[in-house]
Amino acid sequence: MKKKFIIIGGGAAGFFAAINAAEFNPNLEVIILEGSNKVLQKVKVSGGGRCNVTHACFTPSELIEFYPRGKKELLGPFHQFMTGDTMEWFEKRGILLKIENDNRVFPESNSSQTIVDCFLESAKNVGVKILTSTRVNAIDKQQEKYQITTEKNNFEADYLLVATGSNSKVWNMVEKLGHSIIEPVPSLFTFNISNQLLKDIPGISVPNASIKVLNSKLFEQGPLLITHWGLSGPSILKLSAWGALELNAKEYQFEIEVNWLSKKYETILEFLKSTKKQQSKKQVIIRSIFEEIPKRLWEKLVTASQIPVNFQWAQLSNLQLENLAKQLTQSVFKVTGKSTFKEEFVTAGGVDLKEINFKRFESKLHKNLFFAGEILNIDAITGGFNFQNAWTSGWIVANTISTL
Numbered sequence: 001m002k003k004k005f006i007i008i009g010g011g012a013a014g015f016f017a018a019i020n021a022a023e024f025n026p027n028l029e030v031i032i033l034e035g036s037n038k039v040l041q042k043v044k045v046s047g048g049g050r051c052n053v054t055h056a057c058f059t060p061s062e063l064i065e066f067y068p069r070g071k072k073e074l075l076g077p078f079h080q081f082m083t084g085d086t087m088e089w090f091e092k093r094g095i096l097l098k099i100e101n102d103n104r105v106f107p108e109s110n111s112s113q114t115i116v117d118c119f120l121e122s123a124k125n126v127g128v129k130i131l132t133s134t135r136v137n138a139i140d141k142q143q144e145k146y147q148i149t150t151e152k153n154n155f156e157a158d159y160l161l162v163a164t165g166s167n168s169k170v171w172n173m174v175e176k177l178g179h180s181i182i183e184p185v186p187s188l189f190t191f192n193i194s195n196q197l198l199k200d201i202p203g204i205s206v207p208n209a210s211i212k213v214l215n216s217k218l219f220e221q222g223p224l225l226i227t228h229w230g231l232s233g234p235s236i237l238k239l240s241a242w243g244a245l246e247l248n249a250k251e252y253q254f255e256i257e258v259n260w261l262s263k264k265y266e267t268i269l270e271f272l273k274s275t276k277k278q279q280s281k282k283q284v285i286i287r288s289i290f291e292e293i294p295k296r297l298w299e300k301l302v303t304a305s306q307i308p309v310n311f312q313w314a315q316l317s318n319l320q321l322e323n324l325a326k327q328l329t330q331s332v333f334k335v336t337g338k339s340t341f342k343e344e345f346v347t348a349g350g351v352d353l354k355e356i357n358f359k360r361f362e363s364k365l366h367k368n369l370f371f372a373g374e375i376l377n378i379d380a381i382t383g384g385f386n387f388q389n390a391w392t393s394g395w396i397v398a399n400t401i402s403t404l
Contacts, residue, residue, distance in 0.1 A: 013373030184349025
């Protein structure tokens with residue numbers, strides 16, 4: 001009689017574990033229980049609909065540095081299944097991948113549907129059963145088996161994997177089994193800012209800004225995007241991940257300082273003084289003197305520096321030059337809230353990592369109970385790292401069960 005491996009959650013980690021487990025051990029009966037009527041929805045919307053599969057970082061000790069929570073725990077697992085293994089896994093299934101300039105890895109098709117179809121076809125080929133609209137109401141352990149109660153049917157599992165991501169209802173069930181849950185807070189979010197300098201120029205971006213949270217050690221550098229509601233882009237998203245707990249404690253009310261050029265105030269001031277001499281008869285506001293600063297943003301920065309629209313460079317006082325240098329390197333904004341980054345919602349929080357055996361991603365409290373993906377208190381910055389955690393944890397669970 002086949003042993004049953006049941007996965008709660010039809011997302012990235014759940015599918016990866018299911019497919020690999022069924023492939024490693026054909027004598028397993030593998031079933032995915034998904035509460036909604038569709039599977040792999042987060043995979044479908046990720047990377048702007050392109051699916052950022054992983055990140056081209058091939059050294060475990062370097063890769064863990066992208067995880068604000070879970071860094072120490074993931075070092076061993078990444079030695080078992082790494083980014084290169086992920087790329088090989090997909091390529092063996094005919095999915096061509098590409099590494100972009102920022103080292104993010106995408107399917108060459110530029111469509112997340114390619115990855116979704118790969119999972120669905122692979123699951124079908126190895127006999128994984130996928131039951132949608134099957135919401136789990138309770139999980140109980142009776143002797144060596146797990147009893148799963150759903151709105152439709154009851155199931156009994158020899159091995160149980162919980163891979164539901166950030167799901168408070170499932171966390172409650174896990175707590176009833178004796179596990180501790182670290183209170184979840186949002187990670188990967190954009191900053192809500194109402195400021196005249198940012199008004200009417202959504203879509204404008206700079207390639208390498210520096211942002212620091214005032215009265216804090218939080219700092220990040222990278223591309224910055226102006227949006228209808230404030231600021232976004234990789235630098236803001238990274239800052240939100242590293243500062244998830246601290247910014248939540250501040251109730252998302254804080255000030256940031258933006259250096260649009262990531263250069264010192266003194267350096268910029270000297271360049272402005274030099275420009276005053278060299279372009280004395282030209283109007284200041286007409287053209288940005290920095291190729292990194294788009295014209296519409298330059299106009300805003302000049303205006304914010306109290307420089308009249310018709311002023312030529314020769315007319316600028318030392319105070320106005322100093323004001324412009326400050327706007328370029330020390331713009332201060334009041335953040336008054338956050339917005340979820342598209343549909344790619346990530347949380348800091350989940351099952352306490354102290355209660356997990358990371359050689360197997362197995363509960364230390366209950367034999368044959370496993371956890372994978374974001375249900376654990378593990379999260380990463382944007383760039384394919386959260387998916388790599390899903391692939392690694394899913395693969396290790398599958399490999400563990402295949403040897404039992």
